[in-house]
Amino acid sequence: MRLLPKDKKALLKAALGQIPADLAIVNAKVFNVFTGEILPAIVYVYDGFIAHVEYDDVDHVEDAKQIYDAQGQYLVPGLIDAHVHIESSMLTPVNFAKVVLPKGTTTVITDPHEIGNVFGARGIRYMHDCGMDVHMRQLIDVPSCVPSVPGLENAGADLDYSIIEELAQLPNVIGLAEVMDYLAVINGDERMMKILEVFEKNGLYIQGHAPFLSGRNLSAYLCGGPRTCHETRDTQEAINKYRAGMHIDMRDSSICRNVKEIFAGLKDFRYFDTLSICTDDRESDDLMSVGGINDVVRAAIKNGMDPRDAIKSATINTAREIHLENLGAIAPGYVADMITLPSLEDMKPSAVFTNGELVAQDDKLIVEIANKEFAIEQENSVNFKELTLEDFKIKAEGESCMVNVMAYDGKELSTTHLSVEELKVKDGYIDISDDPDLKYILVINRHGLDNKALRIVRDFGTTCGAVASTISHDAHNLTVVFDKLEDALIVVNQLKAVGGGMAASKDGKLLHCLPLPIGGLLSQKTAEELNDDVVKMKTALCSVGLDYMVNPLMRIVTAALPVVPDVKMSDLGLVDVNKKVIIPTFAE
């Protein structure tokens, strides 16, 4: 695929020097991703494309409407994030653009998977349309796995083959997003084969997602269609995948920092053509402070990668990965996305150009990105019937009962095991009041179905109060963990009222609510505005016992993610992740 100019004949004239360029960037040290050289050059831009790069006569500037003096700094292609869920920032696509652009991210490959689980195709169209004309390229991969675990949870949508095929026609769609259901791929599942075929036959990009896959399973996955992965964590895993021809997207998200381990495996290889860089999930405060893909490039350099190779991995390698021919380089015919850098190692852009326009300078956005209004933003996506106190209790008989408990493997770990425990029964209900490490976990379907599941969890981490969230991967139901019923009722009712978000309560009082009214996932605030709210939310979570976590927000949002072993909750009950069955409340 190629990004085409509005008027090619005019671009040709500008290339020939027959009409003035829109912009000439002078006094720049250009990083050439083809040769690996860093050379003085003048870059001429017309209509958003690079018309000419002059390496020979760098003292004579030809006619241009605007001249930008790079003051001897480096000029490198705009950075491309190989895989990101914008929803993880809790920002709208517009506000996301505002925060990542000053850090040098000019293109992102996004997977609107989260909002897809809430609103289905409507949600994906919203992210697509909202991400247009935002002075950066937000390219869309259509989510492949909505719901993530069919039959074991109810999401807000079921994206079948025909809807996916329709979404693939949208102008900013470039491929299929992280194919997480590796079993469906390697076992040749009919639905998955049909989805993959749409993208294969149209020459579109198919993004993989294959944590820990190796050996023949990895080979089968690669034969099946997906040929890339951003879920590599381990050094040997990186070596195996890279050897197998899998394009590795090295990830440093807000919580998973994999660059170090991955590069340790690849550093002695001769070629880095099939290596890219991504953020996957970064929160808005991270994006504001350390940055986005520039921060991952910086990490790669710190871990021993040559700065040129690291920048190449974040530019042309990724453009090639997604089959875009003229993005990611400073050369004639390429899109004029570029950044200036005082230092390659620091990766702090002093100027950012997208489509040949100066959009940010010295960490400040200098263009207006218009807010757009969409009807979907006004919808309350938190739909369930009024709850009563009865919904927060588990009926039981006798004096005690054997219960299947979801037990965390450790306070910092997201993995769990099944723990069969004998629990007291009081007044006809399970009573956990004696054991401070036990809590209730309730998952309420918020997508209009009248179902919910209540179980017991050990070592969740809270010591008191209640924590609730409508960000609850991947089905994004309303999940609440609590010991006292009245605390639970407070946060549940609060989230229903504001249309979703996160909330914590203690001693019968709301500690804080972070409203995320768009799909229960996104705020309409800018990163700066939202940050204050997020800090307060974290403080509230710390005060109910999650102060030991690097990011206390993360605990509740993954408690109902039935792809992380061994057992996780869903709105249908406790899921045996490995066997793919629902485990009953009571053990035999």
Add this chain to the structure above:
Amino acid sequence: MRLLPKDKKALLKAALGQIPADLAIVNAKVFNVFTGEILPAIVYVYDGFIAHVEYDDVDHVEDAKQIYDAQGQYLVPGLIDAHVHIESSMLTPVNFAKVVLPKGTTTVITDPHEIGNVFGARGIRYMHDCGMDVHMRQLIDVPSCVPSVPGLENAGADLDYSIIEELAQLPNVIGLAEVMDYLAVINGDERMMKILEVFEKNGLYIQGHAPFLSGRNLSAYLCGGPRTCHETRDTQEAINKYRAGMHIDMRDSSICRNVKEIFAGLKDFRYFDTLSICTDDRESDDLMSVGGINDVVRAAIKNGMDPRDAIKSATINTAREIHLENLGAIAPGYVADMITLPSLEDMKPSAVFTNGELVAQDDKLIVEIANKEFAIEQENSVNFKELTLEDFKIKAEGESCMVNVMAYDGKELSTTHLSVEELKVKDGYIDISDDPDLKYILVINRHGLDNKALRIVRDFGTTCGAVASTISHDAHNLTVVFDKLEDALIVVNQLKAVGGGMAASKDGKLLHCLPLPIGGLLSQKTAEELNDDVVKMKTALCSVGLDYMVNPLMRIVTAALPVVPDVKMSDLGLVDVNKKVIIPTFAE
């Protein structure tokens, strides 16, 4: 684009080891184009695709229908020729496959430009269909420039935009062939813009052809659409193009050997991602003796390129250049084209596999490639009205006249200049009998038009007799150079009778005729059979004075190529190549 297996579910099962592989190649040192490693491995193949590569457990061979012992040799991907005109071998696509396969060429990107100039779309379909099922991949680029120089010559066809668009749908078509008319590109010529748009919008490959282009002209060409070039000759030219992001196909044809000069320019660059290798034009005897793309790889290594980089340039780099995702590597999901090599430097394959089938061993083809019959092969493409002796003479008045003569710049050079000369007139005709360096040159339209042009040439190189050819780039009219009329008549009549080819005569006798009955360009003989004929033809050409040439065949075939400056013949007269006008016979 991706090459898809017939039955993906079966391939997945083979990858998982649930059903036996068709083939296991054991005891091999596999060259991994992703990592640059050379490692012991077992390669499992199913249904023409690589199902699994086992690097860990290389001592245990799993179930496979056939086991091939590579005896510790190197196993590298099958070689890809980035650009070739099969017609230059004078072989049919079937016989071409027979000769290049044992040398390790498993894929060629062909431009059926020559036969396109004779038969138009029918000729291209012939090459396409004849090149199917030949145990190798003959991928087609649709010729972009038929005729090469519109208005200054008459070819047998005029491939307009709509025909090109139609041909682009053929299954083995992958792109647009060498866009030679760089002026049409950079000046935004309407017809050219339309053609380029077809391929750009469909994400197809656009092959460039830009000899000596540099500076802003090169930038404009790249902005226009073509992004590759196999016409680089000079070291500085290579540096300029590579820096500008042009994918360079290093060529060593039978006559143009550019690898040395190109690699001298690129050798210190950090990246060779955008470097490929091609043969362009190789005669059958060359293909038989030294080989095809393997010989170019060998030349690259001899000129200092690391063998791994050279092989990568002849495999995955080229697959990426033409947008084929799963060709050119030994990895799961890739097409099972591979060769074994006792030595990387020697590049003499001991075994060649295409689509997982062993097709050649120790320089011998071991599979049957069926000859197919096509009606077009029986057509006589040499169509013009019977000539008389009068057609071989130039009428003139007075005792002498001033004549515009096409004068070669040297006996070994193909460039020319215009020489205005005073020539004798005898009996009402120009008389050149006094000057042994002057000859007549006659170009007869053989595509059914009743026109021809007769002029005078200086320093063509022959000393006596007549030389004629229906290979006469690019319009492939019948071109004959002679001094005695009766010799000319012999070769012209002979070529008309046999349906084209080359012929030489002397002293009223036919010395030799090399019949090329298919389109006046190709023989139906195999390379071995044809070789004898070619040797005799060369001997005949030497005996009329072309013995000083490295390849005496080349002189006549480029005498009517009106893209090589300054002046060249066509069926319309003497062409001023730079001014693009016809020069009259007589000077003022």
